[in-house]
Amino acid sequence: MDKLLRLWGLPALAVAIGIWVGGCSTPQGTQTPGGNKPEVVSTSTLITDWTQQVARDAVNLTSILKPGDDPHIYEPVPADTIALEKADLILYNGYNLEPNLIRLIAAAGIQARKVAVGEIIPPLELDEGTRGKVPDPHVWGDVKNVIKMVDLIRDELIRLSPKERETFTQNAAQLTQELQQLDQWIGQQIQTIPVQQRQLVTTHDAFQYYARAYGLTIAGTLIGISTEEQPSAQTVQKLANSIQRLGVPAIFAETTINPRLITTVAEEANVKLASQPLYSDSVGVPGSEADTYIKMMVANTIAIARALGGQPAPYPRSPSVSQ
Template sequence: MNAITRSKARFCWRPVLAVFLALLVDGCATGNSNPTTPGTESKPQVVATSTIIADLAQEVGGEDIQLTGILKPGTDPHVYEPVPADSRVLEKADLILYNGYNLEPGLIKLMNAAGGNARKLAVGEVVKPLQLDKGQGEVVPDPHVWGSAENAATMVNAIRDGLIELSPKDREKYTQRALELTGELKQLHSWINQQIQTIPPNNRQLVTTHDAFQYYGRAYGIAIAGTLIGISTEEQPSAQTVKRLVDSIKKIGVPAIFAETTINPALIKTVAQEAGIKLASNELYSDSIGAKGSDGDSYIKMMEANTRTIVEALGGKYTPFQLKK
């Protein structure tokens, strides 16, 4: 092959190589933007609103469902504003799992307006709610039902039944996974009770940013002594509200109060400073599990982390949670 022929050969390969590289890059880009992997299209398409429900659903559904969680760890469901991509996800769903009791008002509104033929299951509403007084005679159901591990077990069984209805052929697998998870939750429930009992009785009082721990308090014998805002983080506390909470904290004499991971801690820090009291070094997980790799990146780990934070800050003696197989 002479020099001219070699030159032409190199020239001819250039457009072919360019097309190949373009296809390669395009293929990589498409793979990154589309969460659906080959083979998952035939699996039931399940959408969960909150991170807590998504975690429980993944435990029960395992590899037999294609799960999409709308909210990301650390996102506040009370004030979340849906984006167009959320509507598309909901429209493609076979089953939508949401908390209910108006925990995620923006997503509930979008879900009810979206097209598609998805079944809808309000997982939190299988639990009989506590009724909270918002003032001026308005009583509303408290949506934070997962605060009790026993309630979480009830939610797991509801998720199991929803998945079985969607895909009866996988009944055995859903049932077995749910049985294992509810057994772990039963152990967790007993462990939390034991941990709270190590706190001196006078210190078993919880002051937090918003009213998300009523179920936890009722289940484990710790009083909710005060909150900066009510059950929804949409509320904005007044200067008078802050002053009342400061006065209340001084009166009850708890050793620490608590911030939360999904809410800006600035105001509760101000309360702690004005009351002359310690703000616990770790924030509580309230409406969301933690980011992957954190000490609260699953429901069970979240409950363990919260209990450790509460026990250590209020003068108890913490013993790590260990599952017994």
Template sequence: MKISIHRRAIADYPGKQSLLKLATGVILGFCLSSCTNPEANRAGDSSGNQPQVVSTSTIIADLTESIASEEIQVSSILTPGVDPHIYEPVPADSIALENADLILYNGYNLEPELIKLMNAAGVNAKKLAVGEVVLPLQMEKQAAMTPDPHVWGNVMNAIAMVNAIRDSLSELSPENAATIQENAADYTATLEELHRWIQAQIATIPPNNRRLVTTHDAFQYYAQGYGLEITGTLIGISTEEQPSAQTVTRLVEEIKRTQVPAIFAETTINAQLIRTVAEEAQVKLAPQELYSDSIGVPGSEADSYIKMMVSNTRAVVEALGGTYTPFVVAEN
């Protein structure tokens, strides 16, 4: 069976794991070490009789992998570190979508070109806009209000996404529904712990320092869910936008006015502009970049949704003057 996205480490979520899952993880480790070419990770191998689930983003693929039965093949079109806002599909993506039994995409126009491809191609698969199960925040874009697609920034929203994925997988593979339901329950319990842990971590930051300045507007849900204020961003909710000189100047002035202790770059966006802002505002650029639209590459500190949220929280807490305590999953 071709595996197109890494399976999580056994320690990443609670619940009893079978020897089969352990063996799959070992095999996958060898696969990932030799598959650094993005084309090698391309979704869409329809060999065998397993239901084929294709995800458009690494975050959705990771949530799905966390709860899916071993009898369901989960793959991702995007690979870790790729920006869904500006991704340009390749011919292999059409094949992946056409071979799918179920397509899981974020929606709210996070991945605009993939959504266009999905709607234009001869795709007979069932489709679920996973992010659209969450009531969105509305952001201004070009003098109009548009839904903010970065819903996973609040872990409670990720739980709603997991519930929707659980139901779709159970419908796709009813013979494996019991396993899917059990996996989802275990994973949700871990997400609930994660949500409480983030709240406690952010609470250690001095109140006047609870401000975020980032490259693009991807952290509104995170800020709203955990008591932070978005002081400013270089660009809006889509990374296809380009900041004007006026925008940069306004942001520098706002940073100086609010005296934030640090600002943040992001892993999927060139850091040069935000580095320039930091220099002009004479403020520290946080040493750890934030993960916004993608999980980290396999083997990194953020190669799952949970680890991504932990990494981001640690970066924010340490840069803004809080006290970081490692996230530990309670034993059942």
């Protein structure tokens, strides 16, 4: 010890011993200083995108659903339970979009604050036959609704981490500005479609909010809200007959649903199946044309306008959109 004191001096030796002791006493798996950020879990890829843009690196964000996952039929895995049990805040869509995850979130062992982000929006309803009228969970189809949801996410993040208020507020304001631009642009592109051709036929009931907000008519869907449904041959033929009667120029598959049945409808109706399927319940994989909400909505709008006879203009460049 005397030799160490002569070589290093007392202050330096104290620091060295402190580092050694601290390093030895840190339990395995605990976070180091600067790593103890709030734990936030989101269900859908859409909520993940909005939360990431508002929070940036101020929270540890875990997304349960991955790009391309279908929230209607997703089956939780053990890792999902672990993430939810560790969470300080859970953000989910609600209105039964992700039924299996909602049941898991409601479990007694999940102590985090739970927020149904989509349920801030008064829902449109859809008639589900024997189930009667139910809330339509696809609220993000109207960009104005997303602006309200971003405000809610901002407020929940501030409640979770008040010291980051300014960061969350500034990021949310920037995202809101981009969403306002997107909302205006979508309306302009749909207006380029001839009036009689503004009719949308998709695989499932995911575009009611989009259609109502931007001036389209839902001319038909193959199945209802949930992608679990299996349409009968009679349903397929009925939709094909309706498409022929209305003179719909094209119909659309969706990226999260097997295109086989909607392809059969197109063949039966002798109508074009649009070359670009629509992104309904999930953003695209990283690096794709639709790997953020804004890019997803741009891709959908261009695909719809082109297939229905419109002439969409390129989307203006913004921090969230590359072209």
